Amino acid sequence: MIHFPAQRRGPLSALSLRLAAALGLVFAVVAAVYLGRAGYRDVNEDGLTLLDCFYYAVVSLSTTGYGDITPAAPSARLVNVLFITPARVIFLIILVGTTLEVLTEQYRTGRRLSRWRRAVKDHVIICGYGTKGRSAVSALMENGLDRSRIVVVERSAAALRQATSAGLVAIEGSATRSSVLNEAHVKNAKAVIIATDSDDASVLVALTVRQLTAGQVRIIAAAREAENAPLLKQSGAHHVIVSSATAGRLLGLSTSAPPLIDVVEDLLTPGQGMALAMRSAERDEVGRSPRELESLVIALVRRGKVVTLADRAGAVIETGDMLVHVRDDRPQSATNA
Numbered sequence: 001m002i003h004f005p006a007q008r009r010g011p012l013s014a015l016s017l018r019l020a021a022a023l024g025l026v027f028a029v030v031a032a033v034y035l036g037r038a039g040y041r042d043v044n045e046d047g048l049t050l051l052d053c054f055y056y057a058v059v060s061l062s063t064t065g066y067g068d069i070t071p072a073a074p075s076a077r078l079v080n081v082l083f084i085t086p087a088r089v090i091f092l093i094i095l096v097g098t099t100l101e102v103l104t105e106q107y108r109t110g111r112r113l114s115r116w117r118r119a120v121k122d123h124v125i126i127c128g129y130g131t132k133g134r135s136a137v138s139a140l141m142e143n144g145l146d147r148s149r150i151v152v153v154e155r156s157a158a159a160l161r162q163a164t165s166a167g168l169v170a171i172e173g174s175a176t177r178s179s180v181l182n183e184a185h186v187k188n189a190k191a192v193i194i195a196t197d198s199d200d201a202s203v204l205v206a207l208t209v210r211q212l213t214a215g216q217v218r219i220i221a222a223a224r225e226a227e228n229a230p231l232l233k234q235s236g237a238h239h240v241i242v243s244s245a246t247a248g249r250l251l252g253l254s255t256s257a258p259p260l261i262d263v264v265e266d267l268l269t270p271g272q273g274m275a276l277a278m279r280s281a282e283r284d285e286v287g288r289s290p291r292e293l294e295s296l297v298i299a300l301v302r303r304g305k306v307v308t309l310a311d312r313a314g315a316v317i318e319t320g321d322m323l324v325h326v327r328d329d330r331p332q333s334a335t336n337a
Helices: 011-035 050-061 074-119 131-142 157-165 178-183 199-213 226-234 243-256 258-268 332-336
Strands: 040-042 069-071 124-127 150-154 169-172 191-194 218-223 239-242 274-280 296-302 305-308 322-328
Touching: 011 050, 011 074, 050 069, 050 074, 069 074, 124 131, 131 150, 150 157, 157 169, 178 199, 191 199, 199 218, 199 226, 218 226, 226 239, 239 243, 243 258, 258 274
Parallel strands: 124 150, 124 191, 150 169, 191 218, 218 239
Antiparallel strands: 040 069, 274 322, 296 305, 296 322
């Protein structure tokens, strides 16, 4: 099942408001009839009880009108003309409007789904919307990827609600199933990020994605244990990030070289000061040394491989190189200040 981003007000909220309005009208009519019950006549001629007033209100507002209770006094007839009859019309409008609301929402959802299926292409699929998945989404959007090009695959209902509340399209189901990945149009995707809560599931997802895409879609996976990284690469993952090993190295740095932790956190936290970025080499930069550029270049990406500046091949920028550099990520107001 495909869940679209949460809208300002859902159909259930609209229906609840309409139901509350209808019940409010019923109680208002009951109150009006009960207060003027002396002016009404019923077939038993024993006066109106509160239950009789509810009965009269319901049959009147629903336009059933059995005629067993009728306004006899002029004051009761005046209340019917000025209040109960307009209330009857409003009640019918609420009923018809509720039906139209449901039909319109179904039509709108169908149209939205059709448009999304036609337009989805070169998107990024996030398998798992836990802590790692949410961080991956944040990093993608910080680097300019529109949220409409991000699709979340998740089984948890709570995580699905979080994803749609963040403005993302979410697909309910397990990413290990081919049918679910096909719903996400995995064959047209730019990349698949696997951020499940277990390495076993990550391996199955990687195998499924590789089988469906014939290895044409880039797969990036997170592994909890370093020993599972080779298995994930054999399963089709192009890049594997070992979370436990990375956390362990940072913990070690925090003891031996505490300032380095601040630098790493600065690089990984948006809007703090520094951020890692990558861009294509410009024409006037080709043939120059990366160290001569105004921006702080720390590595080159040449034909899909990372070339460090310490290598002889990294001494000169070539055509088609991508420059990995550190950019100023502070807010514009702070920079101007």
